[in-house]
Amino acid sequence: SQQGEEDPQALSIQEGENATMNCSYKTSINNLQWYRQNSGRGLVHLILIRSNEREKHSGRLRVTLDTSKKSSSLLITASRAADTASYFCATADSSYKLIFGSGTRLLVRP
Amino acid sequence: DAGVTQSPTHLIKTRGQHVTLRCSPISGHKSVSWYQQVLGQGPQFIFQYYEKEERGRGNFPDRFSARQFPNYSSELNVNALLLGDSALYLCASTPLVSATYEQYFGPGTRLTVT
Secondary structure (H helix, E strand, O other): OOOOOEEOOEEEEEOOOOEEEEEEOOOOOOEEEEEEEOOOOOEEEEEEEEOOOOEEEEOOEEEEEEOOOOEEEEEEOOOOHHHOEEEEEEEEOOOOOEEEOOOEEEEEEO | OOOOEEEOOEEEEOOOOOEEEEEEOOOOOOEEEEEEEOOOOOOEEEEEEEOOEEEEEOOOOOOEEEEEOOOOOEEEEEOOOOHHHOEEEEEEEEOOOOOOOOOEEOOOEEEEEO
16 A cells, blocks of 8 residues: 555646645655656656655755654756656655655656 | 666566566665556555565565575566556665665566456
């Protein structure tokens, strides 16, 4: 079963605009990770935020984590057509597996 | 350095048949995990292997099995295929068994069951 839901399920924006995706989860976590998937192929790791962190940046990516609300957000600034992909959040507890959300499909129009 | 590799890329099987999918982790990575991704959904955890031992299993029937070899490569086997087994099967590797590390995914094997 999925850990939680991502919101929105689909997002269409103009190139240059910012894209924000939200992720909710249900259980206690060790960390939360965001992955990108192009055209139904392999996932690419974007960023990992640990449960004791509130915000993390990587290039044009900004991730926030609110463990009290069991939610996270991914912000992509100054989007490009190449950012078009599906984005998944995944939570990890102290064990071995990732539990993925249902994903947000992002379309960046040129 | 080569990333995670998977073979075959695509596979078409008939209901009731058996399938074997293969994965080679990144050099130096000892842990391999398998995920199933049905169209339109996020990946779901099937197995994790570390040092040739099963360290975790998801909520999948016994038709699904896996093993890891001394070179840390892995095979996922699915018996008595059902239409619902049609999915993208992803392999991921990490240096150690913990999920506190980022996972490196292969390109996946697209399995179609007819």
